[in-house]
Amino acid sequence: MNPGNVLWILAVNFAVLSIFAVGGANVAIPEMHRLAVEVMHWMTDRQFADTYAMAQITPGPNVIIVALIGYHVAGVLGGLVAIAAMTGPTCLLAFAVTRIWDRFKGARWRAAIQSGLVPVTLGLMAASAFVVTRAADHSLMAFAVTAATATIAYFTRINPLWAFAIAGAIGLAGFL
Amino acid sequence: MTPSETTPAHRPSLTELFSAFVGVSLSGFGGALPWARRMIVDRKGWMTPDEFNEAFSLSQFLPGPNVVNFSVVFGSRFGGAAGAFVALIGLMAPPVAIVMLLGLFYFYYGDVPAFGHALTGVAAAAVGLLVATVAKMLLPLFRSGAIVGPAVAAVAFVAIGLLQFPLPWVIAVLAPVSIAIAWVWP
Numbered sequence: 001m002n003p004g005n006v007l008w009i010l011a012v013n014f015a016v017l018s019i020f021a022v023g024g025a026n027v028a029i030p031e032m033h034r035l036a037v038e039v040m041h042w043m044t045d046r047q048f049a050d051t052y053a054m055a056q057i058t059p060g061p062n063v064i065i066v067a068l069i070g071y072h073v074a075g076v077l078g079g080l081v082a083i084a085a086m087t088g089p090t091c092l093l094a095f096a097v098t099r100i101w102d103r104f105k106g107a108r109w110r111a112a113i114q115s116g117l118v119p120v121t122l123g124l125m126a127a128s129a130f131v132v133t134r135a136a137d138h139s140l141m142a143f144a145v146t147a148a149t150a151t152i153a154y155f156t157r158i159n160p161l162w163a164f165a166i167a168g169a170i171g172l173a174g175f176l
Numbered sequence: 177m178t179p180s181e182t183t184p185a186h187r188p189s190l191t192e193l194f195s196a197f198v199g200v201s202l203s204g205f206g207g208a209l210p211w212a213r214r215m216i217v218d219r220k221g222w223m224t225p226d227e228f229n230e231a232f233s234l235s236q237f238l239p240g241p242n243v244v245n246f247s248v249v250f251g252s253r254f255g256g257a258a259g260a261f262v263a264l265i266g267l268m269a270p271p272v273a274i275v276m277l278l279g280l281f282y283f284y285y286g287d288v289p290a291f292g293h294a295l296t297g298v299a300a301a302a303v304g305l306l307v308a309t310v311a312k313m314l315l316p317l318f319r320s321g322a323i324v325g326p327a328v329a330a331v332a333f334v335a336i337g338l339l340q341f342p343l344p345w346v347i348a349v350l351a352p353v354s355i356a357i358a359w360v361w362p
Contacts, residue, residue: 020344022351024242026306030336031343050286053299054278060201060271061208063241067272071279079276087268090240094248095260101234111362116355117237119325120347122314123332129303129310130337136299145297149304154311163301171297172290 197266
């Protein structure tokens with residue numbers, strides 16, 4: 001593939017993906033995985049899990065994983081093209097809709113759209129958690145780290161970065 | 177709420193908008209939403225809690241990343257197109273630069289066993305955080321006692337998580353059905 005071709009593929013795929021990412025970037029993670037690992041063979045399962053981890057330890061919106069996938073495929077330009085495609089069209093839409101939406105506060109169709117999309121979004125997010133867990137955890141110990149972090153994050157207010165740091169140390173020691 | 181009640185004492189300038197969203201972005205580990213709320217509602221008083229929830233719920237079911245949409249919705253409300261643009265760039269530019277530096281590091285050292293091992297650990301913890309977030313978000317759905325919502329969520333989960341159907345198809349079928357049900361039984 002020539003470089004221009006790759007950028008075009010990145011732009012089209014992420015622009016299309018963004019339209020369907022109702023409920024946020026995490027909803028689109030399984031589709032990114034399908035695209036990058038299974039369809040395009042840009043990266044292995046392991047590399048995808050590493051990419052997810054790097055996006056998580058970077059501050060800012062989770063969607064920046066897209067810049068990292070683009071970077072992996074086609075360097076800095078690939079990263080910029082991918083993130084612009086993922087955020088550009090939907091930002092224009094958000095800009096247009098925010099002006100219209102406020103006028104229809106209390107409308108029945110607005111309420112139906114809102115409450116109809118919530119369970120779809122939640123189901124997709126659950127699928128997302130399932131897919132990235134399978135990509136990331138390849139040992140019983142890794143599953144234990146995931147379960148422990150999930151428990152801590154669910155039941156306590158401890159900053160999750162502590163769990164990340166400890167898990168990184170456990171991995172570094174070669175236990176995973 | 178009337179506009180006079182909710183208009184903040186101080187409207188952010190474009191520079192303030194930009195630096196505020198840079199701040200949100202750089203402190204937002206594991207998602208920027210909590211930090212956005214802290215900055216806009218608690219610290220700056222640019223929106224009341226209700227206004228924030230409304231603006232965020234709009235951002236949430238528009239397609240695309242929530243917090244990114246939110247920066248556009250918020251920025252446009254206070255500064256029109258220019259406001260939306262500076263808020264968006266403030267939110268996105270720092271993490272995109274940081275993540276690509278990490279990617280560069282990975283390119284050179286990804287094969288070094290120690291780095292790979294540490295990242296395996298962080299990845300396991302990172303998905304744990306996602307599992308916990310999803311669990312928290314699912315709670316109200318099941319608490320409500322309704323059957324339709326959890327059923328729709330379960331279908332979406334099976335279609336994407338287990339059967340690995342393409343996302344556009346799943347949404348194209350499931351979203352209209354779910355909205356229609358919500359229309360008939362509000």
